Amino acid sequence: MIYELSQKFFFEAAHTLHRHMDAAGSRRIHGHTYHAEVTLVGEPDGSSGMVQDLGSVRGHIDAIRELLDHQFLDDVPGLGPATLENLCKFIFTKLVARCPRLVAVSVERPASGDRCVLRSS
Ligand SMILES: Nc1nc2c(c(=O)[nH]1)N=C([C@H](O)[C@H](O)COP(=O)(O)OP(=O)(O)OP(=O)(O)O)CN2
Numbered sequence: 001m002i003y004e005l006s007q008k009f010f011f012e013a014a015h016t017l018h019r020h021m022d023a024a025g026s027r028r029i030h031g032h033t034y035h036a037e038v039t040l041v042g043e044p045d046g047s048s049g050m051v052q053d054l055g056s057v058r059g060h061i062d063a064i065r066e067l068l069d070h071q072f073l074d075d076v077p078g079l080g081p082a083t084l085e086n087l088c089k090f091i092f093t094k095l096v097a098r099c100p101r102l103v104a105v106s107v108e109r110p111a112s113g114d115r116c117v118l119r120s121s
């Protein structure tokens with residue numbers, strides 16, 4: 001059997017975005033509340049009963065959250081244009097190094113209903 005383990009977190013951040021539509025508003029500095037979810041899959045280890053200890057997942061998420069929460073996303077090294085897509089990739093790339101069973105990252109802006117999901121396969 002395969003188990004799916006997930007954890008949610010949120011961060012608040014500002015950014016600008018260069019785009020063809022609604023260009024002026026997006027180019028101005030503005031902010032969003034982002035809700036993210038990470039998902040691991042696997043079978044629990046026989047002795048621990050865990051796919052991965054959620055405490056360790058939370059610790060690794062906290063380190064990534066520090067890079068994003070209350071930051072100006074345009075200045076975050078390695079992120080690129082601060083889109084939902086790039087936020088998913090940024091979180092995935094950093095977290096998979098610590099959580100090898102990571103298979104998906106989603107980032108959502110609940111206020112607008114926008115959401116992106118990045119899956120490894
Ligand atoms: N594929 C994507 N498209 C857009 C993204 C994105 O991350 N991926 N992001 C944005 C913007 O960040 C933007 O602020 C949202 O713009 P818009 O949908 O026009 O919403 P409003 O400006 O009307 O209102 P908000 O308060 O900013 O939600 C755009 N596209």
Ligand SMILES: [Zn+2]
Binds near residue numbers: 017031
């Ligand atoms: Zn925006």
